[in-house]
Amino acid sequence: MNLKKFLSTFLIYLVFWTAYTSSLKQEELLIGIIISFFLSLFTYKSFSQQKSDNNILKRLLSFIAYIPIFITEMVKANIDVAQRVINPKLPINPGIVKIPTKLKSEYAKLFLANSITLTPGTLTLDVKDQNLYIHWIDLSSEDKKIQKEIISDKFEKHLEGMF
Amino acid sequence: MLNFVLILVFISIILGAFRFFKGPSSPDRVVALDTLTTVLSVTFVIGALFFDNKVLLDISFVFAALSFTSVIVISRYLEGDNS
Amino acid sequence: MIILSILGYILILIGSIFLLLGSLGIVRMPDLYNRIQAGTKATTLGALSAIIGVGLVQPEWFLKTLIIALFIVLTNPIGSHSIARSSYKSGVKPILTSQIDQYKDKYVTKESSDEK
Known part of the structure; x- marks a missing residue:
C-alpha cells in the first residue's frame, strides 16, 4: 500500500x-x-502518480497565470459562437485538422484538450500519441504553423510549466 | 428579475427538447441530452435561489454527476456499436 | 453586500442568455459537430456564470456553488469530446465546406494496420 x-x-x-x-x-x-x-x-x-521536472512553486505560479488566460479565451469563444448562431446566414467553414503537441504528461494533454474544446470554434475529436485532432468551425488558414499558433500555442506554454 | 431569467431558461429547455425529439440520428439526441441536462442543473441552482432552499443545490450536483456519467456511457455504447 | 448581489444577478442574467444561445445553436446548426460546438461552449460558460452568480447573491452558498461550477466546467468538455469521437467512429459524416479532414486518413490507416 x-x-x-x-x-x-x-x-x-x-x-x-x-x-x-x-x-x-x-x-x-x-x-x-x-x-x-x-x-x-x-x-x-x-489515480496515477507522475514525476514532474518543475518544482511546486513554478507549477503553482503557472497554474495561477493559466486561469485568467483560460477565462478570457472562454469568453471570447462564447461571443464568437453567439455571433455565428444569431447571424441568419450561419457563417461556418468547418474542417478537421491535426495539431502536434510536445506535451508529454497525460494530465497536461487532458487539460490542453479540454481548453481547446472550450475556446473559439474548436472541438477536440481525439488525442492519439502526440497529435490532437480538432474539428474547427471556421478554418481560416491551411498553413500548419498558423493553425498551431491560433489553436494551441497560448495554452501549451503555461501547461508545460504546470506539469 | 428571477422570473425573467427563469423564462429564458425555460425557452432554452424547450429548444433543447425540440432537438432531442427531432434529432435525425441518435448522436444528435445525445448532444441535445447533454445540453439539456446542463441547462436543467443550472435551473436547479437558480431554483435554489428562487425558493431559498439549500437542498436544491445538492440535487443539482447529483444531477450533474449522473448526467455526465450517462452521457459518457451512451457515447461509449454508440462507439462500440459499429466497430 | 448590495453590490455583490447586483453583480450576482447580472451574472445570472448573462448566464441564462448564454444558455439560451447554446440551445438555439443546437437547433440551428446544420450538422452534429457544429451542434456540439455551440452546445458545449455556450452552455458551459452560461452554467459557470449563472451558478457563480447564485453564489454571489447568497454568500454562504459560495463554496458549494463554486464546486458545482467547477464540476460542470471540468466534465462538460469531456462529455462532448466523447460524443464527438464516438459519433465519428460510428460513421456520422461531418459537413466540411473546406474539404479538409486530416482525422479520416489517420483513422482509416490506423484501423487497417490494426487488422493485420
Whole structure:
C-alpha cells in the first residue's frame, strides 16, 4: 500500500467535503473523515502518480497565470459562437485538422484538450500519441504553423510549466 | 428579475427538447441530452435561489454527476456499436 | 453586500442568455459537430456564470456553488469530446465546406494496420 498516495487522496477528498458542506461543525467533519477514509481506501489506486521536472512553486505560479488566460479565451469563444448562431446566414467553414503537441504528461494533454474544446470554434475529436485532432468551425488558414499558433500555442506554454 | 431569467431558461429547455425529439440520428439526441441536462442543473441552482432552499443545490450536483456519467456511457455504447 | 448581489444577478442574467444561445445553436446548426460546438461552449460558460452568480447573491452558498461550477466546467468538455469521437467512429459524416479532414486518413490507416 502506497501510504503517501493514500494520504493525499484522503486529504483532497476531505478538503472537497469541507468546502462543499461549508461548515466546521464537529459532526459534519466526523462524517467527512469517515466517508473520505473509505472512499480513498477504495479509489486511491485509480489515480496515477507522475514525476514532474518543475518544482511546486513554478507549477503553482503557472497554474495561477493559466486561469485568467483560460477565462478570457472562454469568453471570447462564447461571443464568437453567439455571433455565428444569431447571424441568419450561419457563417461556418468547418474542417478537421491535426495539431502536434510536445506535451508529454497525460494530465497536461487532458487539460490542453479540454481548453481547446472550450475556446473559439474548436472541438477536440481525439488525442492519439502526440497529435490532437480538432474539428474547427471556421478554418481560416491551411498553413500548419498558423493553425498551431491560433489553436494551441497560448495554452501549451503555461501547461508545460504546470506539469 | 428571477422570473425573467427563469423564462429564458425555460425557452432554452424547450429548444433543447425540440432537438432531442427531432434529432435525425441518435448522436444528435445525445448532444441535445447533454445540453439539456446542463441547462436543467443550472435551473436547479437558480431554483435554489428562487425558493431559498439549500437542498436544491445538492440535487443539482447529483444531477450533474449522473448526467455526465450517462452521457459518457451512451457515447461509449454508440462507439462500440459499429466497430 | 448590495453590490455583490447586483453583480450576482447580472451574472445570472448573462448566464441564462448564454444558455439560451447554446440551445438555439443546437437547433440551428446544420450538422452534429457544429451542434456540439455551440452546445458545449455556450452552455458551459452560461452554467459557470449563472451558478457563480447564485453564489454571489447568497454568500454562504459560495463554496458549494463554486464546486458545482467547477464540476460542470471540468466534465462538460469531456462529455462532448466523447460524443464527438464516438459519433465519428460510428460513421456520422461531418459537413466540411473546406474539404479538409486530416482525422479520416489517420483513422482509416490506423484501423487497417490494426487488422493485420
